[in-house]
Amino acid sequence: MAWFRKEKKPREPRRERLEIPPDVWEKCEACGHTDIREKFVRNAHVCPSCDFHRRMRAHEYVGILLDTDSWEETEADLRSVDPLNFPEYPARLKKALGAAGESDAILTATGTMEKMPVNLAVMDFAFMGGSMGSVVGEKIARLGELSLERKFPLVIISASGGARMQEGVLSLMQMAKTAAVLSQLHDRRIPYVSILTNPTTGGVSASYAMLGDAILAEPGAVIGFAGPRVIRQTLGQDLPEGFQTAEFLLDRGMVDQVVHRHQLKKTVGQLLRHMSGKPAAAGWETS
């Protein structure tokens, strides 16, 4: 048999071929840096290359802010209904429930942060653009009431395009409702820290988001009353560079600090200790 006709034995692969499914890669929206998803996740969704703060899900914020295994979700059973028989709303809700895997645009939890008891609400932009309807308002109100009951500080992380128009004026009234709860916390001297993430606009920014005893914002977050698109429309021209970013708001005196996501827990902890008469955390005494 000629050598070229020789039957080849299939060669044994030296090792298992690396199977890389396509969804393992993620690309930074700001700089285009591509990396494996795991690396973004481990870095709290901050781009390892350009420091851009990407959107993060509500449960992930709970993970980086509250002490591990210290917390439990509250009012997880509250569900949105369709009070106005608004066209397509039930279908949109159903789709959001399936896609986002959260029960609504907010997650509320009670737990500890650097061993301090704290009540935390985190909005989830993935659920209908973080829109505020009756459930968002009610969950904040109940968490606020829990804070009044137990004298726990309140922390709210906002990420929202505004009120949920499918619930009409009911959603508008959630602005008044949350403000009413916060005024009670104020009277009882219970600290409230508001954290603004990308984006915080409309009815959310014009209510609890702007009422913190301290207001922090993530770098680069778009924050404003009207969205950039609406303002561009009324102006008929492009907006100045950096308009409505966290850094712009800091410059105009609207927020206390712009804080890197990696520093968020430490900064909130420091603020809460100051405002609730607790001694400094270890490592802060001398600095």
Added chain:
Amino acid sequence: MGTSALEFEKPIVEIEKQIDELKRMAEEKSMSVDAELAPLVDKLQAMRAEIYRTLTPIQRVQVARSPRRPFTLDYLRLCFTDFIELHGDRAFRDDASIVGGWARLEGETVMVIGHQRGRDTKENLYRNFGMPHPEGYRKALRLMKLAEKFHVPVLTFIDTSGAWAGLGAEERGQSEAIARNLFEMSELAVPIIATVIGEGGSGGALALGVADRVLMLEHSVYSVISVEGCAAILWKDGKSPETREKAASALKITAPDLLELKIIDGIIPEPVGGAHADHAAMAQTLHDVLIENLDELKRLKPEKLIHRRREKFLQMGRYED
């Protein structure tokens, strides 16, 4: 009725023309036309009643926005006496899209604060179409705190398509100004009555609307978003009559809808043909309703007032538990 009549009011305008014509003829020829006039006047009233009894939501939006309706300053002239306007937020400037000051209602001092639109282009530019900047809301808050200091009730009039969306407004903290008002109004220690007299547009309206009694004039509207904005976002078309009509119905913005949803506490009836058909009659009704509500609220101690006001807003919302 002039040039700015609404489309569905055309039949009314037609009869009004006939009446005017008849009157003019009578004058010219100095003869009596009472016999001809009477049935026309009856017909006019019947038509007004019929048209206004069956207004659709989008027609109510048009009525609410009409420049012929009475504005805050009209009510100040017609329902109140001894008004002295107070200007400025003490920080940046005076915002003419919100007016306010001391006035008397049946002799008793009250603080009146309201959005103010303009009737013509010149006045609208001065009033910024009744769309306030942050300094407008901060002026309003300053006046509310002033009223609280002297134990004087606050009466607000809501009449805006919304808070202004622009560079200066954002720069000076539109969100914060509105949020602060919601917060402070929920613990103001004097009675507050808010009345939607025209269009109640979103957060810019609510910033004067956290009150013990929230009332709406019969044909006014109150909405989380403009019908145009809603239609543009949901159906990519904010201009066509069909999508605007659809949005107006879907959003449930009329006074009867909002009373049913327990968002407002009462509806103030308008004269036949709407508030713009008879400013004086509208003002009289409003005057009486305000006095009636104020008498009830004045009996409550401040703590009780605040408690009930907060509870009312805390109850708002529909969800499944």
